[in-house]
Amino acid sequence: MSTALEAASDGWVVTKRNLLKIKRVPDLVIFSTIQPIMFVLLFAYVFGGAIATPGINYREFLIPGIFVQTVAFGAGITAIGLADDLQKGIVDRFRSLPMSRGAVLFGRTSSDLINNVFTVIVMSVTGVIVGWRINEGFLRGVAGFAILFLFAYAMSWISAVIGLSVKSVEVAQSAGFIWMFPLTFLSNAFVPTSSLPSALRPIAEWNPISSVVLALRELWGNAPAGAANGTGFPAQHPIWLAIGWCLLILVIFVPLSISRYRRAASR
């Protein structure tokens, strides 16, 4: 077998192993399903009437925001999974095998991506039930999901660095998520940036989360009219900016995680 094939096979073996755990602990699946449904319902019905989104129903506006927030938190699982493997010595076992270096990380981020895809399917169904629609046709619909999953995957790699740095499940449980609150709330995910205090507006507009959310809204026809989308470059080129952010995250965090992995394991 060539090295590339071996690496892919190793990654797949680790992915399958991680997915088996999800199957064996169904509570995980149940909660990762209930949470997004709850979010969709809470935001749609509690805030639905209070937030002005000119030209578009708030629920349609909201769903891409909830999607992005949920996959970001879903990516936080990567930190916990890796910290767990380090803590339990499984990584030592892996590292004493002649397997490819990145397999543990690619396997982990892949299984977490699959988990996120599942969550998005559940949320999409819930979204359709509460009135969300993709208004711009099949291809743009698919493109939107592609960007959403690219973003989810990129976030997993940030999460991987955190998991490898903290090395304990307990710490990963908070450190893996805490930074996501300001990140997702200082964005256009739940409210139009135009309604934010003016000091925060530029931050929110340049926030990668906002770019991804806006890209989805544009592709799916869920965007409000005019200034509610924000202003300037991020508002004009959300799709390319979203892709750019994701690639930038990957370019930085994939090599960083791999080098962290080597060091974390060879303390």
Next chain:
Amino acid sequence: MANAIIAEQLGKTYGSVTAVVGLDLVVPEGTVLGLLGPNGAGKTTTVRMLTTLITPTSGRCEVGGIDVCAHPDKVRRIIGVSGQYAAVDDYLTGQENLEMVGRLYHLGKRRARQRAKELLEQFELTDAADRPAKTYSGGMRRRLDLAGALVVQPPVIFLDEPTTGLDPRSRLGMWGVISDLVKAGSTLLLTTQYLEEADRLCDDIVVIDHGRAIAQGTAAELKGQMGGEKLAVAVGDRSELVPAADVLRSVGVDEPEIDEQAREVTVHIERGTAALVEAVRKLDAAEITPTNLEIRKPTLDDVFLTLTGQPAEEQPGGTQ
């Protein structure tokens, strides 16, 4: 005969903590080396250096003729490792755990499945093959972990405290498994805190303390250094201590020691049970009825007492 494992002046420091220093090891092919030492002596650190898991801060090591630091990938192909804490995946079944390891050695799907079955059979885990490892007892986990180290029948095997924490029955089972490996011709490096275990399994023993080798030899040689086995006689009344000592003097090989407090006399002996029988006979003739009579085998504590003048104790950090 070639050497399967060589360490030269191997050392590892963590900040101000010296975990291992100036360690030399030579393990000829097909033999078993025991690394004997108390908690914190540096056993795990040594195993982790030899198995590519950590990089030494000084010295060098070779496994199967391959320089470990220069070609860790090549070394990983020829070693099997079972770490101090069983690294099995709780959520996978025994079969799945071993199949995964087989796949990661690039055995191919069918071969990996087949090999997992064989190993489960060999380690008497077939009945539990389809249960998640979470439900296994300590001894079963340990065996599963060891099986994971043997998937590709590696020529060099490292076992870090393979029996620590096991109940006596599981320990015996593990000894059986290890003896079989040795018979099959593998080279083994195992660590332990028990002299008895090293005696039972190892051709050669290196005693380490504070990261340094403080003695080396076969179990017999080490015991010889300590004067070997002791015969201990406890008596009901203090007045019997001196007559008992007189008896033991004629049976043992050195001057008997009297412990007034414990009402006990001990002496080093060479001929084991023969000395015991002789002592019984002579004690009887002297009309002394012991409350206890036993042969004491030297323990790690005795080794340490002899070598360092201090009992083996947990060492919080080998700062030197």
